[in-house]
Amino acid sequence: MGLALALRGQLPSVAELPPELESWLYLGDGAATRIELERAIAGRLERIATAGSLQRHADALKRPYIDEIGSLSVLNDSPRWWASELAAKSPYTRLFERLCALAVACELLDSGLDDCLVVCATPALLAEVESAAAAAGIETLRAHGSPAPAAAKPPRRDLLAGRVTGSVGPRLPLPLVTRAIRAKPWIQGSLESSPGFRRRVLESLGATHEPLAGPGTALLLTWLDGRNVTSDGAYVDPHLGWLPEALRGRGYRLAFLPRLLRTTGFADLAQRLLGTGERFLFPELLLDEAAVRHCDESARRFTPVVPNETNVSGVPLARLAREQVEDHRTAQGQNLVYEPLVEQLARAGVQPEIIVHTFEGHAWEQVLAGAVHRHLPGTRVVGCDNLNLTRFALSRFPAAAELGLRPLPDRIVTNGPIPSEALVAEGVPQGMVVAGCAIRHPRLFEPGEGAPPDAPEQPVVLVATDASFDRSVELVVKAVEAFAADETWKLVVKCHPLIAAPAVEAFVRDVTGREGIYVDRPFRELLPSASVLLYTYSSVCYEALAAGVPPVFVQAETDLDLDQLDPFPDLRWTARTAAELQAALRAIRELAPAERAAWQERAREAVRRTLAPVTPECVEAFLP
Numbered sequence: 001m002g003l004a005l006a007l008r009g010q011l012p013s014v015a016e017l018p019p020e021l022e023s024w025l026y027l028g029d030g031a032a033t034r035i036e037l038e039r040a041i042a043g044r045l046e047r048i049a050t051a052g053s054l055q056r057h058a059d060a061l062k063r064p065y066i067d068e069i070g071s072l073s074v075l076n077d078s079p080r081w082w083a084s085e086l087a088a089k090s091p092y093t094r095l096f097e098r099l100c101a102l103a104v105a106c107e108l109l110d111s112g113l114d115d116c117l118v119v120c121a122t123p124a125l126l127a128e129v130e131s132a133a134a135a136a137g138i139e140t141l142r143a144h145g146s147p148a149p150a151a152a153k154p155p156r157r158d159l160l161a162g163r164v165t166g167s168v169g170p171r172l173p174l175p176l177v178t179r180a181i182r183a184k185p186w187i188q189g190s191l192e193s194s195p196g197f198r199r200r201v202l203e204s205l206g207a208t209h210e211p212l213a214g215p216g217t218a219l220l221l222t223w224l225d226g227r228n229v230t231s232d233g234a235y236v237d238p239h240l241g242w243l244p245e246a247l248r249g250r251g252y253r254l255a256f257l258p259r260l261l262r263t264t265g266f267a268d269l270a271q272r273l274l275g276t277g278e279r280f281l282f283p284e285l286l287l288d289e290a291a292v293r294h295c296d297e298s299a300r301r302f303t304p305v306v307p308n309e310t311n312v313s314g315v316p317l318a319r320l321a322r323e324q325v326e327d328h329r330t331a332q333g334q335n336l337v338y339e340p341l342v343e344q345l346a347r348a349g350v351q352p353e354i355i356v357h358t359f360e361g362h363a364w365e366q367v368l369a370g371a372v373h374r375h376l377p378g379t380r381v382v383g384c385d386n387l388n389l390t391r392f393a394l395s396r397f398p399a400a401a402e403l404g405l406r407p408l409p410d411r412i413v414t415n416g417p418i419p420s421e422a423l424v425a426e427g428v429p430q431g432m433v434v435a436g437c438a439i440r441h442p443r444l445f446e447p448g449e450g451a452p453p454d455a456p457e458q459p460v461v462l463v464a465t466d467a468s469f470d471r472s473v474e475l476v477v478k479a480v481e482a483f484a485a486d487e488t489w490k491l492v493v494k495c496h497p498l499i500a501a502p503a504v505e506a507f508v509r510d511v512t513g514r515e516g517i518y519v520d521r522p523f524r525e526l527l528p529s530a531s532v533l534l535y536t537y538s539s540v541c542y543e544a545l546a547a548g549v550p551p552v553f554v555q556a557e558t559d560l561d562l563d564q565l566d567p568f569p570d571l572r573w574t575a576r577t578a579a580e581l582q583a584a585l586r587a588i589r590e591l592a593p594a595e596r597a598a599w600q601e602r603a604r605e606a607v608r609r610t611l612a613p614v615t616p617e618c619v620e621a622f623l624p
Helices: 031-041 051-076 095-110 123-135 156-171 174-183 185-192 195-204 243-249 266-274 289-301 318-327 329-336 338-347 363-375 417-425 469-483 501-512 523-529 540-547 578-589 593-610 616-622
Strands: 003-007 023-027 116-120 140-142 212-224 253-260 350-359 380-385 411-414 433-435 460-464 490-494 532-535 551-554 573-575
Touching (some): 003 123, 023 095, 031 469, 095 318, 116 123, 195 266, 243 253, 289 329, 329 338, 329 363, 411 417, 411 616, 460 469, 460 523, 469 490, 469 501, 469 551, 469 578, 523 540, 532 578, 540 593, 551 578
Parallel strands (some): 003 140, 380 411, 460 490, 551 573
16 A cells, blocks of 8 residues: 555544554654554564664764754854754754654665655654655655644643733732742743843842952853752752862852743742852843743744755755754744843953853854854853764764854863863864863762662662653653663663653653662762663763763664763763663673673773863863
């Protein structure tokens, strides 16, 4: 019969699928939907495995993709272009992953794929698969179903909250708003996302923006949530770590430009932050709502030049690229806000010697760098590399054609020699990169750190998720399938601070029936008792190496593998299935003492080269 094509969010029921189908192919985004579909289709259709093919195409298409985006950068060079997620090449927005999925589909079509349900992530991907099938002489039909629940109409109370946020709420007296939140907590998140409401809260707390200019001044861009204030009211920075203290030690006056990682509890968090005695320049006090609206409107009007023939090694890109621009216009508008924000900083007398921000190559960073170069010509932008060593962190890698066009920091300071070498190897100009030290990980080099863990009576499998719900549930489901029934191992799950652990737990319980394995203690407290670490897209693997805990990278079934230990493949084990996980842990347990000692020495050396020890001299890398 050919192919039945369906969108991930609009699948027909299993009973409605054509009876001729024999297999299914998942070209969707994210593991959670794939896992749910696999349960629904189990026994009816067999899924075509794509993991190996996807990774192979990703390796082959990586540099051609970067260069093709570079060609588009030459055609579209402008602040609005650099604010777009298309220009940034971020792996989080999945454009490259969809391109690789299309390459997988084209390869299967060339080999005669037939009688198959093909589940596509987006309409553009479905249309490209349809076109490729037609070119291969394979018939297709579209299998339509009801929209997924996520696309359903919002509940009435959420619509009401939106109206309150957009009109009445920001103008009500704050005591009245506080009482309304207490009476109806469901309006809190919507209301507190309003810049106007936040501005009024900050003004009521006495927050101001004082000048900060001249030599010996630094503005630090950082991300804030409850972790930034200790129980005794002191300020800590999980993202910049030791750096603020080191800059003060050199006589620098500091201010923080914060971006909050949560919306609910804004007033309480702002009050706690101001109580630390640190100096914060809240963007909500510097920007009026007209400037924010202008950025949103500018993003909505943006139409980049993407020629119809745009492709990556013969894989069509144009339709996927245009779709991505449409899907991420809201983010583009938010990124554009950094232009008027920097302009307002200059007008307010904030013209520091250096501006430091975490560097991952995101679109907002590009807007920031360009705006600083335009409005604060005496200020140097320093990007603090965020330890992202997977070979598919494409936003960190410029195309050759972009050099001189793409707004980049004046300097990128890495955590050590290995990250510096990786950036230069991927096209970042050598004169821009300086090897620094592990500003977020000084404790790795404290006395007693790095000693091999004592063997517990029951060895512990520590499962550390990253900040993605999909990768988290795939990781935990596989761990449960591998070890839940094996009393040899004790399974402990630690969710990333930005992941809702109850949501992960509920999903996994529904799929596996297992619960009671989740903990809410800091990762550093759990690692010493671990016998092995299971991880995905996370830098905790380096902490495991430093602690002498063998790490196992759990590979994905249908997504790109983003492994932070790509530079050291011989130091970690890999597994994709439950059976492979079991085999990996058996291999680790069967290491002879001499083999384990040799591995630990290689692991310590890799950590030293990647996360250089913190010394007082390290701060020099950030200074002019």
